[in-house]
Amino acid sequence: MKLSKIRTIVAAAVFCILAVCLIAGINMGTLSGFGPGSFGALCPLGAITTMLATKTLVPRAVFSIVIMALLVFLFGRAFCGWICPVPVLGKLRAFFRSPKKRRELEQAKRDEALDIAKFELGCGGKGGCESCSACKQQRAKLDSRHYVLGGALLSTAIFGFPVFCLVCPIGLTFATVLVFWRLFANADMTVAVVLIPLMLIIELVFLRKWCTRFCPMAGLMNLMGRFSRTFKPVIDDAKCLETSKGTPCSRCAMVCEADINLRHPDYGERTLADCTRCNACVDACPANAIAMPVVAKRGQAVKLAPNER
Incomplete structure (x- = not known):
């Protein structure tokens, strides 16, 4: 299950x-x-x-x-x-959406996450910043x-x-x-x-x-979660498709219900202070590169967004 x-x-x-x-x-x-x-x-x-x-x-x-x-x-x-x-209750609301609408919402989130991954890897944005949603995606400062x-x-x-x-x-x-x-x-x-x-x-x-x-x-x-350092998801760069093979993926960002972009935190709407420990990113990673240890080992921590440092 x-x-x-x-x-x-x-x-x-x-x-x-x-x-x-x-x-x-x-x-x-x-x-x-x-x-x-x-x-x-x-x-x-x-x-x-x-x-x-x-x-x-x-x-x-x-x-x-x-x-x-x-x-x-x-x-x-x-x-x-x-x-x-x-x-x-939100899932019940989504259940009553038409299959077409659900597919459109999922595709929009998938496209946005891939745009960010491609831009970070230097694969996107070649037609100008207006062509890539990654260039427009900025986390609200407040x-x-x-x-x-x-x-x-x-x-x-x-x-x-x-x-x-x-x-x-x-x-x-x-x-x-x-x-x-x-x-x-x-x-x-x-x-x-x-x-x-x-x-x-x-x-x-x-x-x-x-x-x-x-x-x-x-x-x-x-506010309190910013001091938490336990049970946070961490990425093994040696396994991650984006860092080991240069392949745009961002599956972790696509499935995150808290709107965290784990691989590219500068572009996510939220930071790891909002992580709900749901394990969705761990299950979704095709390379099994994400783990959720009790306490991250030295050198294992995920790159933090500016307002988490």
């Missing part, structure tokens, strides 16, 4: 277990605030906004932030790749998710409650489960039955790049 399917199964299983516990009244919480009884932990962003809203130091919130910081230091944004339900994160924190301080929690797709996902359960179990028809699922659909459909462009939780983990 492919690892991508295993990740989907794991995320779906975690969500289903927590959703069933929520419906059954078993005190396990949700991904926004999980754990039994006094051992419950808040979403780290929710923890920060809770303390901002109450203007007090909340022990439970501090505990959540410390635990999250340690996990991100060890595993980066693995939560996004293995636990968060939003990518799973991460939009950090602006959303700042806005979430500022709005909490101004209004006195966690504003972002009202539109958080993880919270909306569990809220959708709850309102529909109440509708069918108790005939509890309220405006929330329409409003909550509608907000979730709008975010998933119209904010297609939610995880890489808008999610403040991903932005927070990105």
